[in-house]
Amino acid sequence: MRWLIFFASITIVCTSGQISIFDFWTDLFRPLPRNEHEGFVPDYTPEDFEEFDFIVVGAGSAGSVIANRLTEVPHWKVLLIEAGGNENFFSDIPIFAPFLSLTPMNWGYTAEPQKRACKDLRGKVCFMPRGKVLGGSSVLNFLIYQRGHPDDYNDWSRTGNEGWSYPEILPYFKKSENVRIKELRNSSYHGVGGYMDIEHSPFYTPLQNAFKKGGEELGYKWRDPNGEHVIGFSKPQATMRKGRRCSTSKAFLEPIRSRRNLKVTKFSTTMKILIDPSTKAAYGVEFMKQNVRRQVRARHEVVLSAGTIGSAQLLMVSGVGPEDHLHEMGIKSLVKLPMLAASPVSAGAYMAGRGPLTLPGGSTGLAFIRTKVSNDLSTTRPDIELVMGAGSLAGDLLGILRSLLGVTDKWYWQMYGSLPMEARQRTFSLNPVLIRPRSIGRLMLRSASYEDHPKIQPNYFDDPNDLKAMGWAVFTGSH
Numbered sequence: 001m002r003w004l005i006f007f008a009s010i011t012i013v014c015t016s017g018q019i020s021i022f023d024f025w026t027d028l029f030r031p032l033p034r035n036e037h038e039g040f041v042p043d044y045t046p047e048d049f050e051e052f053d054f055i056v057v058g059a060g061s062a063g064s065v066i067a068n069r070l071t072e073v074p075h076w077k078v079l080l081i082e083a084g085g086n087e088n089f090f091s092d093i094p095i096f097a098p099f100l101s102l103t104p105m106n107w108g109y110t111a112e113p114q115k116r117a118c119k120d121l122r123g124k125v126c127f128m129p130r131g132k133v134l135g136g137s138s139v140l141n142f143l144i145y146q147r148g149h150p151d152d153y154n155d156w157s158r159t160g161n162e163g164w165s166y167p168e169i170l171p172y173f174k175k176s177e178n179v180r181i182k183e184l185r186n187s188s189y190h191g192v193g194g195y196m197d198i199e200h201s202p203f204y205t206p207l208q209n210a211f212k213k214g215g216e217e218l219g220y221k222w223r224d225p226n227g228e229h230v231i232g233f234s235k236p237q238a239t240m241r242k243g244r245r246c247s248t249s250k251a252f253l254e255p256i257r258s259r260r261n262l263k264v265t266k267f268s269t270t271m272k273i274l275i276d277p278s279t280k281a282a283y284g285v286e287f288m289k290q291n292v293r294r295q296v297r298a299r300h301e302v303v304l305s306a307g308t309i310g311s312a313q314l315l316m317v318s319g320v321g322p323e324d325h326l327h328e329m330g331i332k333s334l335v336k337l338p339m340l341a342a343s344p345v346s347a348g349a350y351m352a353g354r355g356p357l358t359l360p361g362g363s364t365g366l367a368f369i370r371t372k373v374s375n376d377l378s379t380t381r382p383d384i385e386l387v388m389g390a391g392s393l394a395g396d397l398l399g400i401l402r403s404l405l406g407v408t409d410k411w412y413w414q415m416y417g418s419l420p421m422e423a424r425q426r427t428f429s430l431n432p433v434l435i436r437p438r439s440i441g442r443l444m445l446r447s448a449s450y451e452d453h454p455k456i457q458p459n460y461f462d463d464p465n466d467l468k469a470m471g472w473a474v475f476t477g478s479h
């Protein structure tokens with residue numbers, strides 16, 4: 001049996017929820033309104049050996065917030081280092097999310113060939129998109145604002161991370177948020193007045209009612225999935241401001257772009273963290289900008305927020321990782337760490353802030369379900385996220401979505417070729433996402449240089465329960 005991991009979706013022919021090409025083109029070429037707090041963050045090139053109090057590596061979801069909060073202390077001088085540049089007009093348009101992975105805003109990582117997955121993808125490899133831009137993956141993502149389940153954080157706390165239980169971190173979620181969804185503004189789970197705008201796409205499709213009804217028929221409630229209960233059906237909450245993407249760069253960096261103690265160096269790739277071998281303390285970083293290698297020094301701390309792939313790779317090329325593997329790569333190991341199994345890798349209307357282009361990544365419905373396969377002790381924690389797309393791969397007549405996902409033409413025609421052309425355009429999709437995989441992946445270096453992409457081995461479906469859970473989700477979605 002052949003499995004396509006990223007698009008194990010069921011495609012359903014329908015007669016509504018279409019996005020008009022005409023609306024799209026008309027909307028595309030109107031001028032972009034900008035909020036008074038928005039405006040590109042200036043670029044700064046540090047001197048060689050310049051000193052800062054904190055150096056933050058990576059201006060993504062985490063790094064943007066950290067740089068913002070650290071520079072609230074006026075006498076702390078902070079350098080934020082980002083490999084990419086600015087967002088643009090297209091990345092602001094929520095429905096374009098899937099296309100951004102085809103641009104230089106994506107690092108372009110691919111997974112190693114898989115035994116049990118990705119087989120009908122070009123070259124039999126799965127793409128692993130990651131943002132390389134100010135705002136990081138919050139510029140590439142599908143905008144869905146979904147916190148973890150409370151027990152995810154409670155588990156962190158139970159395993160020794162003091163201060164990270166859900167009751168302890170909920171105030172920070174609320175502080176960071178400016179929820180613009182009317183019925184949630186007084187909710188004790190949401191905040192008003194924070195940097196990050198959260199709203200529903202203002203675009204309505206009749207599919208939403210069908211989705212709600214479908215959920216109710218299956219016994220699920222329509223609810224706020226960031227509220228008391230996660231399991232249920234909902235309209236996706238999105239990191240969006242008046243119908244445009246609200247990346248962490250737009251939310252947390254642009255409003256503070258004139259703080260004098262914040263310096264941001266763009267198109268700057270950190271090659272190594274400088275660590276004192278005797279104290280094991282990080283004292284700076286080495287980075288490349290415009291083909292010039294520079295060093296900068298941190299008086300207090302280096303904060304590593306280069307994303308799940310970048311941070312792991314940077315640590316290893318800097319001498320922190322499994323000793324044997326580093327030795328094999330010719331890197332001097334600074335700390336004796338064993339080889340551990342990693343955690344699971346785990347247009348007009350638009351200009352007015354409305355219309356189909358505001359659908360976050362094209363998604364119009366969101367559901368969290370718990371399959372019969374789940375063995376989670378927390379009985380309220382879902383293992384599957386179902387994302388309803390207002391379109392589907394079946395409607396990809398030009399092959400753009402196929403290129404994006406790396407799906408072969410052969411698979412496409414085998415799957416959808418028998419559907420009439422007209423019907424193929426009138427489709428929607430239900431995409432199951434396994435959110436608590438039991439298979440365990442691994443990330444290893446390819447070489448001692450940060451420039452060589454690491455070997456990413458997700459080991460999809462290594463644990464057969466993962467395939468069972470996906471199968472169960474497809475079955476639920478089709479009834």
Ligand SMILES: Cc1cc2nc3c(=O)[nH]c(=O)nc-3n(C[C@H](O)[C@H](O)[C@H](O)COP(=O)(O)OP(=O)(O)OC[C@H]3O[C@@H](n4cnc5c(N)ncnc54)[C@H](O)[C@@H]3O)c2cc1C
Nearest residue numbers: 058060061062083132136137141142143144270306307310
């Ligand atoms: C296609 C896609 C869709 C997604 N959809 C959703 C969604 O709908 N909802 C959701 O909640 N999550 C979604 N996610 C996941 C979410 O966006 C990420 O989990 C989150 O943005 C990760 O934040 P981060 O700070 O860890 O890393 P990132 O945001 O990736 O930030 C890392 C930053 O570090 C920079 N960097 C890396 N290496 C270096 C270096 N050596 N030197 C300098 N800079 C460096 C990168 O360029 C990047 O800007 C999606 C992700 C993707 C890729």
